Amino acid sequence: MSYKIKLDIFEGPFDLLVYLIENARMSIYDIQISEITDQYLRYLKRMQALDINVATEFMVLAAALIEIKSKMLLPRMKQDGGVLAEEDPRTELVQRILEYKRFKTAAELLEQQEEYNQRIFEKPKEDLTLFASEAEEYLNLDLKQFVKVFHLFLRKKKNLEDIQRNYSRVERRTVSVESKIDHIKSVFRVKAKRRLNFKELLAPQSNRSDVVITFVSVLEMMRQKTMMAKQNVNFGEIILSLNDNTGNGKKNPAEGDIVS
């Protein structure tokens, strides 16, 4: 009958090593490497005799121990700040054992803590379906967003006010038909023509009030008999011609003329 037991009574090669060192009452800082290596190997051999799977890591440490043992026989010197010092091949091993020991102790502390906490009980969550209801919706408003929107609104509003201001300026201009008459006369001069289409008096992007004031001015000029207008069909083109200040108007403008 063979025992197929994993070597997990020791948590690894370092665990075994620490055990052996402590068992032999050696100082970790002054391991008698020869003795401890022998003990380690003897232990592994016994495991194998019991047909226990010895993890390869245990073998790796065994090899490392043998290496240290051989180095101990041939002490090496090392340059240390100009002074020759004997290099201790155990140094690295000690460091590793100490680090392992730290966490082994931490594991023991955790175990105690676990044991303690297993004596504390919690209760399960209550059945909360009774309290479940339509989830309340809440608003995620942030001030930044609010201000941004209000800002946009103010810009829009300002644009609107600008347009309204333009309107009032146009109205002020309608008062001065005289200046429009001057303008019309100058257009005739600039274009150097006797006859002009009404539309030619208008600026390319005239708005409605501009059209109206131009038309009113034309009527005024006809009243003053400084201009003649002719429209062949309803809604047709209005052909205007300046009187050469002779003052003999011949024709009245057609009624119902609409320029849009």
Next chain:
Amino acid sequence: MTAKKTIKSAFESMLFVWGEPLDVSIAAEIFNISRKDAYDCFKELQAEYEQEGRGIRIREIDKTFQYCTYVENSEYIERLCNPAKEKRLSQSALEVLAIIAYKQPVTRGEIESIRGIKCERVIEGLVKKDLIAEVGRSAGIGRPILYGTTPAFLKNFGFKDLKDLPEIDDIESIVCKNEESDTLDLQQISIDFIKS
């Protein structure tokens, strides 16, 4: 004989893990005390929780005792169990809200003339969300409803009162300045507000 303090403390632990109503006689048996003594311990505990105004209480049901929550706290439990869903306001709702916040009390007509668009639905929505409310009637024709913001509105933005709202005059001057230089730094404005 176990000290009464220990027994009472143990009874609390037992009630807690048991969950369901715990029979006085079962509790008595564990300490090998009389049912009367056990009952008295439970009653003392019950009184203590009441006196201290604890959020959990001990209730008695036919010689059994049970932990339960304090009845007045059901509202908070409900809130805990029904975490509120986040909802955002639409752009138009925000705009209407902003107009109301700054121009309140204001009629729907005024809002619409500012925005140049109908906003009956938006106003309804904001009323339903308790962000705005009717605050009176205008003296104008038809005596239209005047709207204003609610305390819920203030709470949402963390404002103490309406004076906490970012200065509108400042914004206007900033807007004008910006239009001249044509460099609009929105980020800057909002940071100023948060600082204020």
Next chain:
Amino acid sequence: MTAKKTIKSAFESMLFVWGEPLDVSIAAEIFNISRKDAYDCFKELQAEYEQEGRGIRIREIDKTFQYCTYVENSEYIERLCNPAKEKRLSQSALEVLAIIAYKQPVTRGEIESIRGIKCERVIEGLVKKDLIAEVGRSAGIGRPILYGTTPAFLKNFGFKDLKDLPEIDDIESIVCKNEESDTLDLQQISIDFIKS
């Protein structure tokens, strides 16, 4: 503003129905108070239960709070019922967990080099138990997984947070003490070994 007494009472009700650790920020939201204020309320409650020697206590785990029984009453609870206990962790699991807890974030390679033995399986088991989790990738060759502990770890071991872990810097003094104490002889081990 809700009175502090009301808030604390509500927190007790909430802790009770919730059962599981309750996040401070969730509790704070319900009353629209700061997390700091909510945290302080929980801490006050915690202190009250301790001072009064109550059989139920409030424990803190990573900015959450939970009702639990007073540890010294476990004996009575066990007499009352057979409370389900979590399976204890194996020695190797505890060792790996200790390394991860103190050195996190840490790669498997680092853990293995400390223990001198492979621990893939053990890590898998701890991940499955939700005591540790992947917390990222190391910048090293092959970008190995970095492990760290979880909130469940804190809860199971009764730590408030990672700062609450016992100090292990002066372990060297513990090492020296151990050297003086008696230990088992070799014969003893192999017997234990076969039995296990």
